[in-house]
Amino acid sequence: MPLNEPGRESRATQLDGIDRKLLALLAKNSRRTNNSLAEELGIAPSTCLARLNALRDSGVISRFTIEVDPAVLGRELEALIFVKIRPGARHLMSNFANDMRSKPGVRQLFFLGGADDFVLHVAVRNSSDVRQFVLDNLSANPAVATTQTSLVFEHGHGSGEF
Amino acid sequence: MPLNEPGRESRATQLDGIDRKLLALLAKNSRRTNNSLAEELGIAPSTCLARLNALRDSGVISRFTIEVDPAVLGRELEALIFVKIRPGARHLMSNFANDMRSKPGVRQLFFLGGADDFVLHVAVRNSSDVRQFVLDNLSANPAVATTQTSLVFEHGHGSGEF
DNA sequence: GTTGAAACAAAACATAA
DNA sequence: TTATGTTTTGTTTCAAC
Numbered sequence: 117m118p119l120n121e122p123g124r125e126s127r128a129t130q131l132d133g134i135d136r137k138l139l140a141l142l143a144k145n146s147r148r149t150n151n152s153l154a155e156e157l158g159i160a161p162s163t164c165l166a167r168l169n170a171l172r173d174s175g176v177i178s179r180f181t182i183e184v185d186p187a188v189l190g191r192e193l194e195a196l197i198f199v200k201i202r203p204g205a206r207h208l209m210s211n212f213a214n215d216m217r218s219k220p221g222v223r224q225l226f227f228l229g230g231a232d233d234f235v236l237h238v239a240v241r242n243s244s245d246v247r248q249f250v251l252d253n254l255s256a257n258p259a260v261a262t263t264q265t266s267l268v269f270e271h272g273h274g275s276g277e278f
Numbered sequence: 279m280p281l282n283e284p285g286r287e288s289r290a291t292q293l294d295g296i297d298r299k300l301l302a303l304l305a306k307n308s309r310r311t312n313n314s315l316a317e318e319l320g321i322a323p324s325t326c327l328a329r330l331n332a333l334r335d336s337g338v339i340s341r342f343t344i345e346v347d348p349a350v351l352g353r354e355l356e357a358l359i360f361v362k363i364r365p366g367a368r369h370l371m372s373n374f375a376n377d378m379r380s381k382p383g384v385r386q387l388f389f390l391g392g393a394d395d396f397v398l399h400v401a402v403r404n405s406s407d408v409r410q411f412v413l414d415n416l417s418a419n420p421a422v423a424t425t426q427t428s429l430v431f432e433h434g435h436g437s438g439e440f
Numbered sequence: 441g442t443t444g445a446a447a448c449a450a451a452a453c454a455t456a457a
Numbered sequence: 458t459t460a461t462g463t464t465t466t467g468t469t470t471c472a473a474c
Contacts (some may be wrong), residue, residue, distance in 0.1 A: 128352025190290025222436035229427030266392030274384035
């Protein structure tokens with residue numbers, strides 16, 4: 117039996133070219149009006165609205181949101197903090213990670229399998245603040261085995277194409 | 279002279295409580311109408327619009343966008359790929375990274391200082407695809423020294439509070 | 441910085457093709 | 458899927474506070 121049995125593949129939502137273009141336009145500006153989207157896509161506004169609703173309802177679009185630039189708010193330094201949890205404290209990881217999410221400055225959290233257990237993406241004012249963040253929130257926690265911090269020189273998004 | 283001379287700090291945009299709440303509401307749903315935002319904030323629609331425009335114009339809001347769930351589109355596996363560039367090929371990093379950004383499945387790219395040179399956050403269909411991605415786009419490139427791939431078990435966003 | 445009112449634009453919905 | 462008409466809702470501007 118083949119490992120990738122076609123019949124067992126979960127059915128992914130299929131997008132046509134118009135859906136893809138609609139997603140791309142919304143990724144660039146999620147506040148565009150339906151009429152303006154419809155015009156650029158070359159379809160009727162009613163059709164466009166139906167497609168947009170379908171993308172939202174099917175979960176393809178998980179949310180309409182904004183990107184906030186932390187640097188403009190004084191958090192000019194971004195870092196990735198790689199964290200290893202003590203083998204005996206793995207059961208605490210989930211709670212620990214959730215606590216982390218709510219801390220100001222935490223932008224993302226990745227739960228990993230592999231060398232590190234999770235990665236925090238943080239935005240802080242300066243190197244002094246990142247040091248303080250690690251000391252207060254990570255080193256002080258007995259569940260944490262080690263941390264390693266890398267400065268983020270640049271952070272970019274993918275094209276958003278699928 | 280102190281290292282952090284107050285007078286030399288770049289002036290960060292200061293937000294009041296209403297701005298912060300407005301950002302939080304827009305982060306949850308960037309398509310909310312101005313009227314609805316104004317009502318929840320307890321201010322007039324015209325005031326709300328003025329604040330929203332100020333946040334956009336000052337760059338605090340860098341864009342209005344959508345979040346697409348890759349799993350719904352069949353890309354059910356996310357991974358972080360840590361990449362080291364050969365010492366002699368560092369000058370190619372910028373171009374290389376930019377090429378990466380446009381590849382389907384690439385969600386984010388971090389340019390790092392530290393042990394690794396950059397990190398790719400990718401969403402693919404399965405482990406076979408992530409292997410193929412690394413072989414085609416990374417291992418095949420003479421600028422790449424090493425790669426290390428970690429599965430993402432969970433990916434979360436911060437609270438978005440500042 | 442904030443406001444309300446008026447003029448304008450768009451959305452939402454139903455219906456029919 | 459599109460077109461059209463109706464009703465409802467939201468946006469934008471601006472004089473005034």
